[in-house]
Amino acid sequence: MSHDVNRMIGEKIKIIRSERKLSLDELSKLTNVSKAMLGQIERGTSSPTVSTLWKIATGLGVSFSSFVEEEAPKFSKVSIEQIDPLLEDEGRYLVHTLFPTEPKRNFEIYSVKLEPGCEYESPAHIKGVEEYLLVHNGEMSVIVEDTPHTMKAGEAFRFSADYHHKYVNQTTEACELYVIVHYT
Missing domain, CATH: 2.60.120.10 (Jelly Rolls)
Known part of the structure; x- marks a missing residue:
């Protein structure tokens, strides 16, 4: 995974955590992901696995792709x-x-x-x-x-x-x- 993707994932998780006024400890309890790993992911210094992202998404009650979504234009073509x-x-x-x-x-x-x-x-x-x-x-x-x-x-x-x-x-x-x- 590229550093840009890691940074985007980390920023999205931090935004969701901040909006919900959750500490890293509280997020760790919700997701069964260690506080240290969550901190590394938020800083973009760790490349999270698919399983880890699913645990975080499930714990937060959000979609898996919400960590990598960007502003959507009126049409999209992807490769x-x-x-x-x-x-x-x-x-x-x-x-x-x-x-x-x-x-x-x-x-x-x-x-x-x-x-x-x-x-x-x-x-x-x-x-x-x-x-x-x-x-x-x-x-x-x-x-x-x-x-x-x-x-x-x-x-x-x-x-x-x-x-x-x-x-x-x-x-x-x-x-x-x-x-x-x-x-x-």
């Missing part, structure tokens, strides 16, 4: 090549934020790539959140509350993301999909 991915599972889980949530839109869209052997576990999101998965290349499994669902190119899947879930690629080829996260 994955120009977006720094967020990485997890030793770089085998890559997330490109295509369209973050905006004030009048309660969804966000990501391009996700699961390299062979990828296993990414996601904690439960805030109540009412749904995820829509659209696989366009490869094969993967999504495990929701210990129930696996295999998906391949051309298939889509919707589930309540306020349950623990896991993305797995046990094949020898990368799996690429789009993920839409809908907030109620």
